[in-house]
Amino acid sequence: xxxxxxxxxxxxxxxxxxxxxxxxxxxxxxxxxxxxxxxxxxxxxxxxxxxxxxxxxxxxxxxxxxxxxxxxxxxxxxxxxxxxxxxxxxxxxxx
Numbered sequence: 042x043x044x045x046x047x048x049x050x051x052x053x054x055x056x057x058x059x060x061x062x063x064x065x066x067x068x069x070x071x072x073x074x075x076x077x078x079x080x081x082x083x084x085x086x087x088x089x090x091x092x093x094x095x096x097x098x099x100x101x102x103x104x105x106x107x108x109x110x111x112x113x114x115x116x117x118x119x120x121x122x123x124x125x126x127x128x129x130x131x132x133x134x135x136x
Contacts, residue, residue, distance in 0.1 A: 069129040072110055073103045084123045090115045103133040 070079055072094065080091035090113075097113045104110060107128045111121055121128075 069127055070124075071129050071131050072107070073098065073130055073133040083120075083127060085120045086116075086124075104130050106130055 068082070070083060072080075075094075077088060077091040077095055080086050080094055081088060086094075093115055094110065094113050098104065101112075107125065107130055108121065109130075110116055110128070111118060
């Protein structure tokens with residue numbers, strides 16, 4: 042009986058994790074407002090690259106389009122294309 046309950050718990054945990062990952066990949070990340078933690082959800086973007094995005098945005102202002110993200114050192118066209126469905130750019134005010 043305990044073996045069965047443990048097995049069902051494991052299946053439920055795997056299902057929950059799978060659903061969570063699916064939801065995260067469906068969410069769009071606004072590159073004009075996302076913090077480093079949100080940016081690391083993107084494929085191929087680690088903490089250092091996420092910080093470069095935030096630093097670039099702070100120095101140069103808002104991104105005008107999704108394509109502008111390739112202006113950040115360390116982000117190329119391949120990274121852009123892998124993440125394009127999950128990226129968005131909304132208006133922001135320069136501080």
